[in-house]
Amino acid sequence: MFKFIKKINAPRNNESTPNSGQNVESSGNQQSMTRQIITKIDIFHSLPHWKKICYCIDLKLGCYFVCVVYVLFIGEACSGKIYYTKRSNQCFNLGPIMEYLGYIAIGIVVITFFACLFLLYGISSENPAAVLFFLYATLLIIIFNMVTNGFLLFIETTYICYAPFLFGGATYSGAILLVLCIMVVNSYYRSILNK
Numbered sequence: 633m634f635k636f637i638k639k640i641n642a643p644r645n646n647e648s649t650p651n652s653g654q655n656v657e658s659s660g661n662q663q664s665m666t667r668q669i670i671t672k673i674d675i676f677h678s679l680p681h682w683k684k685i686c687y688c689i690d691l692k693l694g695c696y697f698v699c700v701v702y703v704l705f706i707g708e709a710c711s712g713k714i715y716y717t718k719r720s721n722q723c724f725n726l727g728p729i730m731e732y733l734g735y736i737a738i739g740i741v742v743i744t745f746f747a748c749l750f751l752l753y754g755i756s757s758e759n760p761a762a763v764l765f766f767l768y769a770t771l772l773i774i775i776f777n778m779v780t781n782g783f784l785l786f787i788e789t790t791y792i793c794y795a796p797f798l799f800g801g802a803t804y805s806g807a808i809l810l811v812l813c814i815m816v817v818n819s820y821y822r823s824i825l826n827k
Contacts, residue, residue, distance in 0.1 A: 681819035691820040
């Protein structure tokens with residue numbers, strides 16, 4: 633076993649003397665290994681990607697716009713929480729499931745906030761891992777919205793409330809907007825990887 637460790641730590645033929653080139657080479661190898669890991673966990677490669685949005689808007693500016701949209705979503709989720717909880721308890725009687733969905737929604741809002749911070753960091757430093765985290769967080773939001781919508785579509789309301797299909801239509805419209813945001817950020821992510 634010790635021979636194996638010595639063999640790993642032993643210098644190679646072309647590495648007999650340390651020099652500054654090795655540090656540059658090792659950091660380059662580390663970056664290429666990081667990019668290989670990122671491309672292995674990337675599930676968004678089959679999405680279409682653009683060089684510019686509508687042939688005139690830069691992807692970086694589009695990503696900043698996506699951050700603004702997400703901050704508006706976070707503000708709406710935080711401000712509407714009290715009213716929506718009261719209204720949903722009157723309209724949709726799911727018992728403890730609704731309470732658990734509320735806790736999960738709070739967790740998703742927190743994840744979305746940090747994903748926006750990671751996206752801003754990824755845009756400024758051109759870090760693909762931070763941008764990829766944002767893409768996965770957005771996918772999580774879409775899945776959560778679809779599952780919540782599935783619960784609420786088949787529930788009978790106890791009071792005169794909005795029809796569940798109106799909520800479902802809003803959820804699906806929001807999902808389309810989120811998919812467009814994913815496509816913008818994914819295009820920027822691809823442009824970072826191609827540099």
